Amino acid sequence: MLRLSALYRYPLKSGKAEILQQVGLDKLGVDGDRRWMLVDEASGRFLTQRAVARMSQLSALWNSKGGLTLSSPGYPPLDVALPGGNAELRGVTIWRDTLRVPDAGDAAAAWVSDFIGKPTRLVQIPLERARTTEAGYGRDDDQVAFADGYPLLVIGQASLDDLSQRIGRPMEMLRFRPNLVIEGSAAFAEDNWKRLRIGDVEFRAVKPCSRCILTTIDPQTGERSADREPFATLETYRKTENGAIFGQNLVNDGIGRLEVGMPVTILE
Template sequence: MLRLSALYRYPLKSGKPEILQSIGLDKLGLAGDRRWMLVDEASGRFLTQRAEAKMSLLSALWNAQGGLTLSAPGLAALDVPLPEADSDLRGVTIWRDTLRVPDAGDAAARWVSDFIGKPTRLVQVPLDRARMTQAGYGREDDQVAFADGFPLLLIGEASLEDLVQKVGRPLEMLRFRPNLVIEGSAAFAEDGWKRIRIGDVEFRVVKPCSRCILTTIDPQTGERSADREPLATLQKYRAQADGAMFGQNLVNDSNGQLEVGMPVEILE
């Protein structure tokens, strides 16, 4: 039987994950997932581990007031309140998208600038300021927060096991930053799924996930692997026209609740 074996949320894009037992969904995927982002102060361009590998050490967790609690080695923790949806808007760029979103304020900016080592701002995206998903996939009204292209990423445990065997050393699932992990399927079975149901929630499988240099960063230390693994191996046996594929991007069609251990049903 297929079941949901792990749930991960990333409140800050490219920050450390939250390991969850249950979570609700909204129209942008897991509630609170990648709703915050760091941007270069001058250009508004988004920052990720691709250029700032140390972000793997940056913890950004939801706090009881609805904001974010930032912590990192060598810095005192900082509680950041949720900014008002229509005040202090800042123009930002993520990939080809430009949008205006609330800035988290100067105290947060000083903290993240100290961590990154250059002038940086922290921004947040409300539901009504979300982007559209990558053109050409899914439906015209599908939306996403600050995730690269789609609200959710799913990976099968057997797919990682297959990759581990080929690379020849252990690899953490969190190198690949999934939201949903499935056990009980064959390696890369998710490549053939079109629609699935977990609990009362149906998901559309819209596009394979093209992997990048971020997969070579150790999520515990922030260090890059000198041999470019596991990306080098993925490029040998999982290459397509758009890159080396690992995992599937999903869009949820309702806003139910997920819990680790729930059965997974393949609808199509």
């Protein structure tokens, strides 16, 4: 039997994961997932672990009011409120998308600038300013917050086990930053899923997830693997014309709640 074996949320894009036992889903995926982002103050361009590996050590815990608590070793915690309706709007760029979103204010900016080491702003994306997903995949009205392309990512536990065996040492699931992990399927079965149901919520698989050098960053230490693993091995047997793929991007068709242990049904 297939079951939901792990749930993760990443309140801040490229920040540390929250490990969850249960969570709600809204129109943009997991409640509070990647609703916040760091941007270069001058250009508005988004910042991630690809360029700033130490972001893996930045904790941003989401609270039920939508705000964050920022913390990292050596830095005092900072509570950041959800920007109000009169918050300054800042122009930002994430991949090919340019949009205007609420800025979290100067106190948050001072904290993240000190952490990053250059002038940086913290921004938040409300539902009404959500981006649309990549054209050509899913539906025209599918939306996403600050995740790279889609609201949710699912990975089968057997897929990680297969990769770890090939590398010769265990790989951490959090290197791949999924929202949902499913046990009980064959390795890479998720490649072929089109629709699935967990609890009362149905999901559509819209596109395999192409991986990058970010997977080589140890989520515990923030250090890059000297041997480029697991990306190096992925490229030997999972490479496609769209890159080395690992995991499946999903869109949820409805809202509801998920809980670790729930059965998973593959509908198509």
